[in-house]
Amino acid sequence: MSNSSPTYQPFQLDREQDYQRWRSAKLDNYSAMAADAVVPVQNAAALSLAEHAAIMERCGKLNLAIYTVTGEADTDKSAVRALGRQFGLETLDMNLRADEDSITSLRVVEAVAGTHYIPYTNRPLNWHTDGYYNRLNEQVRGIVMHCVSTSASGGDNLFLDPEIAYLLLRDENPDYIRALMRPDAMTIPANIEAGIELRAAQSGPVFSVADDSGALHMRYTARTRSIEWNSDSLTHQAVGFLSELLASDSPCIIRHRLRAGQGIICNNVLHKREAFADDAAAGQERLLYRARYHERIRGTGVKRIMNDEV
Numbered sequence: 001m002s003n004s005s006p007t008y009q010p011f012q013l014d015r016e017q018d019y020q021r022w023r024s025a026k027l028d029n030y031s032a033m034a035a036d037a038v039v040p041v042q043n044a045a046a047l048s049l050a051e052h053a054a055i056m057e058r059c060g061k062l063n064l065a066i067y068t069v070t071g072e073a074d075t076d077k078s079a080v081r082a083l084g085r086q087f088g089l090e091t092l093d094m095n096l097r098a099d100e101d102s103i104t105s106l107r108v109v110e111a112v113a114g115t116h117y118i119p120y121t122n123r124p125l126n127w128h129t130d131g132y133y134n135r136l137n138e139q140v141r142g143i144v145m146h147c148v149s150t151s152a153s154g155g156d157n158l159f160l161d162p163e164i165a166y167l168l169l170r171d172e173n174p175d176y177i178r179a180l181m182r183p184d185a186m187t188i189p190a191n192i193e194a195g196i197e198l199r200a201a202q203s204g205p206v207f208s209v210a211d212d213s214g215a216l217h218m219r220y221t222a223r224t225r226s227i228e229w230n231s232d233s234l235t236h237q238a239v240g241f242l243s244e245l246l247a248s249d250s251p252c253i254i255r256h257r258l259r260a261g262q263g264i265i266c267n268n269v270l271h272k273r274e275a276f277a278d279d280a281a282a283g284q285e286r287l288l289y290r291a292r293y294h295e296r297i298r299g300t301g302v303k304r305i306m307n308d309e310v
């Protein structure tokens with residue numbers, strides 16, 4: 001198979017054969033791998049070949065891997081950066097609240113100037129992909145999130161592979177995919193604080209396919225405020241189907257509570273976070289480092305899953 005042109009396009013609706021071939025490969029062994037998503041590593045900044053391969057195997061199948069550091073090596077922000085580089089994650093996304101080095105420290109902080117972003121509270125965070133409000137040419141395709149310290153209780157993360165969401169939607173009704181691929185499927189209104197426009201309104205599709213790699217990308221939020229869905233009835237049915245899936249106990253949804261020294265590397269999969277409680281006196285305060293990248297994890301496109309040459 002050629003590696004230069006998108007000859008194999010399982011995510012295009014008119015390529016039913018490609019889709020069926022990809023679908024059976026995707027589902028093969030999926031649940032077993034989802035139940036075995038955690039990879040022990042000595043030093044996240046300098047993985048062994050076997051550790052790297054184990055993470056790649058999971059990212060190739062699930063679009064995510066959870067690692068747990070077993071060695072003494074401390075995992076500071078530079079180690080998070082070094083971990084990403086081993087998987088082709090280079091270009092950090094800039095966001096409004098990132099620290100100077102563009103790696104965000106997620107922890108409970110006091111509200112400032114009337115704004116209160118839920119990621120910086122201990123409240124639950126509903127299903128979304130990161131950066132869905134970004135410009136379309138600055139989408140977040142890869143994420144590394146590392147847990148420095150964990151809360152006293154709660155704070156579980158749930159993850160769902162967007163390729164599985166796509167597959168279940170397409171199996172239910174291919175027109176759902178058609179609706180969610182429209183360039184005006186969802187619109188995020190402009191972000192205005194104190195009369196200043198921090199971000200312009202952004203319309204775009206839920207599902208899109210990269211021209212070069214043929215990889216699937218998903219933009220989504222379960223928020224009902226600050227989001228305008230296309231008024232088309234198929235869009236509403238598709239979004240309803242998706243929210244039922246996300247609220248279900250599907251075995252494809254991975255639940256994990258990150259402990260200190262653990263982290264996730266993923267192709268910006270769907271995720272949510274449950275509420276948590278810190279205990280400062282006991283030193284149990286949740287702190288995560290999060291790096292968002294414009295690249296996907298290298299070698300996890302549709303060609304890899306089919307064992308074709310890349």
Ligand SMILES: [Fe+2]
Pocket residue numbers: 128129130271
């Ligand atoms: Fe997120």
